[in-house]
């Protein structure tokens with residue numbers, strides 16, 4: 001067999017941006033995560049500890065997503081080319097990373113201060129610069145009574161505070177659909193964008209003031225520069241749909 005050039009980090013040996021991204025992510029974060037065992041799903045005690053916390057399932061699921069770095073804060077979205085800016089919308093001082101949202105933002109610090117957990121948080125963040133890793137190391141510490149709430153266990157409180165921060169601080173908040181004013185129609189648009197292929201699609205839907213369907217459209221696009229341009233195309237397609245059904 002003749003020698004050939006191969007990229008060992010993808011299954012087919014072909015270079016892809018996605019595989020290089022995963023490689024860089026692992027280089028920057030994976031080793032640290034493995035070191036504290038927060039990401040080793042087979043052996044880490046963190047998952048057993050997490051699922052045994054005395055908090056509602058939605059809080060455990062949020063913490064589980066946080067430990068996997070799957071929180072849509074601006075820093076994470078910008079890193080994945082899904083957002084053009086990464087600055088924290090609350091303090092506008094730093095990048096809105098997971099660590100910033102949960103621990104380093106001024107608002108987060110105030111909450112930890114009120115809960116009497118500021119020293120523990122500061123110690124975890126001093127030890128681990130990555131927010132995900134700091135959260136893992138906090139939850140790996142033995143359960144004890146919370147400093148200011150003796151009826152509450154410390155790790156339950158940390159998990160609940162992390163979940164509470166989901167509201168208002170994390171980049172994307174989902175809002176339910178709201179009706180338009182009487183005698184008006186409402187247009188909703190969205191775009192799906194794949195940064196590797198630079199392609200994707202848009203969809204648009206028009207509903208009248210009681211929420212009943214009026215019209216919908218979908219389109220595909222190629223060779224689009226970024227996610228913001230894809231959103232702009234979605235809006236353009238939506239306005240074309242509005243015009244085609246005789247609304248203005």
Ligand SMILES: [Zn+2]
Pocket residue numbers: 088089090091092093094100104105106107
């Ligand atoms: Zn901030």
